[in-house]
Amino acid sequence: MKNILYFASLGPLALLPIVAGTRTKSPRASLKQCVQLEVPVPVIADNHHYEMPRIDSTIDAVHWTLNTTAWSTPNATERITCTVSVKQTFRIRAQLCIPTKGGPRADILQIATQGRGFDRxxxxxxIRPEEYSYLDAAISQGYSVLTYDRIGTGESELPDAYDIGQIPVQAEILAGLTTLARSGKLVASSQILPATTGIPFPSPFHFQPSKIIHVGHSLGSFVTFFFLSSHGALSDGTLLTGFLLNKQLGTIVVSHFDHEFAAQHDPSRFAAYPSGYIVLTGQSDIQKLFFRKDGFEPALLEYAEKIKQPEAVGEYPSSDSAAFVPASEFKGPVLFMAGEYDYVLCGGDCRGQYLEEASRGLFPASPKVEAYLQPGTGHALTLARNATGGFGVMLGWLGDRGL
Structure with a gap:
């Protein structure tokens, strides 16, 4: 079938609940069993040192934003002063969930990587996980799911924000987690933490998936792509949400949003975050970046503020200077998925902006490279009113492609 931008007509997917406001039920905690892990992930990667102002206060954070986006500032590649060779083991907090009743898809593992501003x-x-939890939606269809906090977020390690917290390291952490999962050694190599949900995990617990699907959102999709470009043979399929090659990509930059130095912004939450970590200032910026008016419930905006996470400034130039190397070893299907009115991706309107040929060129060995716009939705798909409709599209797409 020709690679097309799904929107008004979806063929078989048209039967799925994709209309804004449509909701389907997903499982409760009793239908899954989860284990909390601290995973040591060894990484070898080449980062770069970029010339940029340091951030040790909110005044510095505003200056960094203005300096980075000024027309006269050299681009990220021109600001590289040297290569930073990283050889380090990172502590990654993760959660592995499997359906309690097993099933034909229980040995298909989805590894999900979130974007900026969030942890796992x-x-x-x-809030109402039966409507807004992608993890529960995937479990309800019989998949197993691994979520984790990227370095610099949640309960994972907080590395140097300038030279270590960059895209190459993030991509190699994803590769490390994937390799452990494929080998069946993920749980055995980790520290098992006390908190579990559902039926207690067998001990010792062995889980070795037959297939692995990589799911990303926003920066997490960017990390996933760079993982696929280097380690494509480790993946059987990918869902790149909050990510769309399009004519407006790059027009919305960090200066469109207000950030503060994380430790100064909210010491009760972020005192442990060192120099170079910034965080969105408040709900207005979170709404601008992640939400579409009438496409979200106010309680979800408040929730996004409650769980928001800092960002390492090294992620910005390492994203801007990264070369899009085709994922030539990846042979699985690809779905790009974005909100119809995604501000950060498409300047507020993704309709008619998709670059199909360029997207296909990134995955030359893939049998399917397709794209889909979720109606009435902004950047944060799991927090939108029609989140479950989007989940239905994602999971239905996987099922239709034998995953």
Whole structure:
């Protein structure tokens, strides 16, 4: 079938609940069993040192934003002063969930990577999870799911924000987690933490998936792509949400949003975050970045503020200077998925902006490279009113492609 931008007509997917406001039920905690892990992930990667102002206060954070986006500032590649060779083991907090009743898809593992501003709770929203938890939606269809906090977020390690917290390291952490999962050694190599949900995990617990699907959102999709470009043979399929190659990509930059130095912004939450970590200032910026008016419930905006996470400034130039190397070893299907009115991706309107040929060129060995716009939705798909409709599209797409 020709690679097309799904929107008004979806063929078989048209039967799925994709209309804004449509909701379907997903499982409760009793239908899944989860284990909390602290995973040591060894990484070898080449980062870069970029010339940029340091951030040790909110005044510095505003200056960094203005300096980075000024027309006269050299681009990220021109600001590289040297290569930073990283050889380090990172402590990664993760959660592995499997369906309690097993099933034909229980040995298909989805590894989900969230974007900027969130930890792994992006995938498992705590407000009405039957409507907003992608993890529960995937479990209800029989999949197993691994979510984790990227370095610099949640309960994972907080590295140097300038030279270590960059895209190459994030991509190699995803590769490390994937390799452990494929080998069946993920749980055995980790520290098992006390908190579990559902039926207690067998001990010792062995889980070795037959297939692995990589799911990303926003920066997490960017990290996922760079993982696929280097380690494509480790993946059987990918859902790149909050990510769309389009004519407006790059027009909305960090200066469109207000950030503060994380430790100064909210010491009760972020005192442990060192120099170079910034965080969105408040709900107005969160709304601008992640939400579409009439497409979200106010309680979800308040929730996003409650769980928001700082960002390492090294992620910005390492994203801007990264070369899009085709994922030539990846042979699985690809779905790009964005909100119809995604501000950060498409300047507020993604309709008619998709670059199909360029997207296909990134995955030359893939049998399917397709794209889909979720109606009436902004950047944060799991927090939108029609989140479950989007989940239905994602999971239905996987099922139709044998995953």
């Amino acid at each position: 709770r992006y995938w498992d929203v705590e």
